[in-house]
Amino acid sequence: MSAPKGRLAAQKWLITRRLSQLGFLMLFLSGPWFGLWIAKGNLTGSVTLDVLPLSDPFVILQSLAAGHIPATTALIGAAIVTVTYALIGGRVYCSWVCPINPVTDVAHWAHRRLNLPKGWQPARTTRLWLMVTVLAVSAATGTVAWEFVNPISLLHRGLVFGIGFGWTFVLAVFLFDLFVSRHGWCGHLCPVGAFYGQIGRKPVLRVSARARAVCDDCMDCFTVCPEPQVLTPALRGATGSTPLILSRDCTNCGRCIDVCDLDVFRFTHRFDATPAPGRVASKSRLTEPQP
Amino acid sequence: MPAPGFASSLDRRRFLTETARMAAGCAVAGTLLASFVSRAGALPATALRPPGALAEADFLAACSRCGLCVRDCPYDTLTLAVPGEDVAIGTPFFTAREIPCEMCEDIPCVAACPTGALDPGLTDIGDAKMGVAVLVDEEHCLNALGLRCDVCYRVCPVIDQAITLEMRHNPRSGHHAIFLPVVHAEFCTGCGKCEKSCVLPEATIKVLPLHLARGVASDHYRLGWEEMQDKGAPVVEGIVDLPDRLPGPGTDNLATPGGFAPEGAGDFAPAFKLPGGKP
Ligand code: SF4
Ligand code: SF4
Ligand code: SF4
Ligand code: SF4
Ligand code: SF4
Numbered sequence: 001m002s003a004p005k006g007r008l009a010a011q012k013w014l015i016t017r018r019l020s021q022l023g024f025l026m027l028f029l030s031g032p033w034f035g036l037w038i039a040k041g042n043l044t045g046s047v048t049l050d051v052l053p054l055s056d057p058f059v060i061l062q063s064l065a066a067g068h069i070p071a072t073t074a075l076i077g078a079a080i081v082t083v084t085y086a087l088i089g090g091r092v093y094c095s096w097v098c099p100i101n102p103v104t105d106v107a108h109w110a111h112r113r114l115n116l117p118k119g120w121q122p123a124r125t126t127r128l129w130l131m132v133t134v135l136a137v138s139a140a141t142g143t144v145a146w147e148f149v150n151p152i153s154l155l156h157r158g159l160v161f162g163i164g165f166g167w168t169f170v171l172a173v174f175l176f177d178l179f180v181s182r183h184g185w186c187g188h189l190c191p192v193g194a195f196y197g198q199i200g201r202k203p204v205l206r207v208s209a210r211a212r213a214v215c216d217d218c219m220d221c222f223t224v225c226p227e228p229q230v231l232t233p234a235l236r237g238a239t240g241s242t243p244l245i246l247s248r249d250c251t252n253c254g255r256c257i258d259v260c261d262l263d264v265f266r267f268t269h270r271f272d273a274t275p276a277p278g279r280v281a282s283k284s285r286l287t288e289p290q291p
Numbered sequence: 292m293p294a295p296g297f298a299s300s301l302d303r304r305r306f307l308t309e310t311a312r313m314a315a316g317c318a319v320a321g322t323l324l325a326s327f328v329s330r331a332g333a334l335p336a337t338a339l340r341p342p343g344a345l346a347e348a349d350f351l352a353a354c355s356r357c358g359l360c361v362r363d364c365p366y367d368t369l370t371l372a373v374p375g376e377d378v379a380i381g382t383p384f385f386t387a388r389e390i391p392c393e394m395c396e397d398i399p400c401v402a403a404c405p406t407g408a409l410d411p412g413l414t415d416i417g418d419a420k421m422g423v424a425v426l427v428d429e430e431h432c433l434n435a436l437g438l439r440c441d442v443c444y445r446v447c448p449v450i451d452q453a454i455t456l457e458m459r460h461n462p463r464s465g466h467h468a469i470f471l472p473v474v475h476a477e478f479c480t481g482c483g484k485c486e487k488s489c490v491l492p493e494a495t496i497k498v499l500p501l502h503l504a505r506g507v508a509s510d511h512y513r514l515g516w517e518e519m520q521d522k523g524a525p526v527v528e529g530i531v532d533l534p535d536r537l538p539g540p541g542t543d544n545l546a547t548p549g550g551f552a553p554e555g556a557g558d559f560a561p562a563f564k565l566p567g568g569k570p
Contacts, residue, residue, distance in 0.1 A: 042358055044357050046357060063353060066352035068408075074407070133320055142348055157356065161370075162371070165375040
């Protein structure tokens with residue numbers, strides 16, 4: 001941590017993200033709370049300002065697997081959502097919209113604070129397997145199966161329509177991430193995040209490790225990134241390789257941008273070809289003799 | 292020999308183990324989810340689906356649990372089930388005794404549904420089949436006891452079709468009538484207004500889901516009198532119409548008070564006589 005930036009600058013994207021998450025929630029809550037109807041419904045399906053239909057494409061896919069052909073409105077809604085995320089990055093849903101993200105973020109923050117061990121770390125591909133399993137269960141039971149347990153909709157629908165015992169599912173995710181598995185839910189298991197990760201193989205909005213040459217291996221970005229495996233190819237790439245974080249697992253959360261004191265990272269688009277020389281090995285504090 | 296694509300047999304071995312482990316884990320997770328889904332997907336008899344809802348099995352495949360039907364219901368009839376209630380989590384339902392469906396002419400709940408879980412083909416609310424009202428307890432229904440409550444009949448939006456009052460003899464007093472509320476399933480929409488307004492502390496008329504409220508006749512059953520009306524002739528051609536046997540005198544025959552007198556029937560005589568000579 002050389003030349004620390006200001007507290008606010010080091011939280012810029014985090015704060016923006018929290019505002020975005022809160023904003024998406026308020027779009028749904030302003031109606032029931034203040035009678036100001038902007039978005040009606042919840043994250044699985046909604047109408048904004050009485051004109052814009054949106055549907056969760058993963059729910060629609062489960063519905064199809066269960067043998068129901070959804071009506072046109074839902075199909076249009078799912079298409080709009082799919083195209084949007086295909087452009088900005090599927091997992092932008094995770095970082096900027098999903099209400100579970102603050103929960104698992106707080107769990108991870110506490111996990112770090114308490115210096116807890118990593119715990120159970122199933123392969124990152126587990127979520128894809130689970131995603132397929134969910135579709136198979138939908139087909140076998142003829143239901144939108146994941147919606148019976150999905151903590152995202154339980155929380156979001158709960159906040160907008162009334163929660164019942166729904167908070168227990170959310171608490172379970174929190175405790176799981178805190179004590180059982182670091183980044184366990186969003187990083188390894190959540191089939192919804194996995195699904196959004198599959199949307200759009202080439203999203204336009206990307207983070208670039210453009211100034212990777214100055215990286216001194218402080219590892220702050222690796223500590224904070226929910227999907228640290230995505231950093232390596234870009235950050236440790238040699239001159240000539242792309243500094244763009246191309247992995248679909250990157251959620252475009254911008255935390256790496258925030259925490260890096262050397263301003264290695266920045267948001268850019270995938271066609272950005274600004275030359276980014278590889279790292280100068282001698283800069284690494286790992287190779288330096290420790291004082 | 293290592294399979295193409297694998298650097299060594301060790302890699303292949305690792306790949307296979309990993310795959311087997313994932314598949315086994317998913318089989319367990321999938322089974323748990325499926326058993327939870329089938330348990331949590333049962334619908335209690337008091338929970339009624341909104342108008343136009345597909346049959347329950349199809350409904351669970353179709354409804355995205357968005358709650359748009361709930362939002363657009365002007366009477367706050369519908370709610371989304373929360374965990375802890377017996378209805379599939381997040382799906383819309385109503386309880387007749389709490390807030391019944393007011394049978395809006397423009398059916399806003401159906402219009403709001405984006406997925407088709409509420410069938411857009413339902414354009415006349417009179418065709419809705421949310422359930423069927425059943426007079427479940429004649430021992431307490433005030434009308435069935437011979438009083439004139441009539442409330443369920445009066446509030447029914449399909450009055451005189453879905454509920455009629457059928458006049459019956461009151462055997463208790465011997466000379467009064469009973470106006471029994473009778474539901475005609477063909478016209479009842481299951482809106483629940485009758486159940487809601489039953490004046491007793493526990494309603495004696497209740498809206499039940501169709502599968503509980505209705506029996507089903509065997510496919511091959513024919514009602515002779517209906518067939519006769521459709522056809523204008525006996526169902527079986529050339530059938531011989533034998534004279535009906537009527538009870539003899541001294542029996543409680545309301546059609547011919549005093550009983551059937553053998554003399555009046557020409558040469559007809561009873562086939563046997565009781566001991567003691569009485570016919
Ligand atoms: S991984 Fe799942 S729970 Fe986590 S932020 Fe993404 S969608 Fe939400
Ligand atoms: S690489 Fe950066 S933007 Fe992407 S998930 Fe990690 S911290 Fe977030
Ligand atoms: S018909 Fe009207 S009262 Fe009945 S559920 Fe629909 S919107 Fe509500
Ligand atoms: S509007 Fe349709 S999809 Fe949405 S909760 Fe109601 S029935 Fe389900
Ligand atoms: S539920 Fe009751 S009030 Fe509604 S249509 Fe049927 S009989 Fe009438």
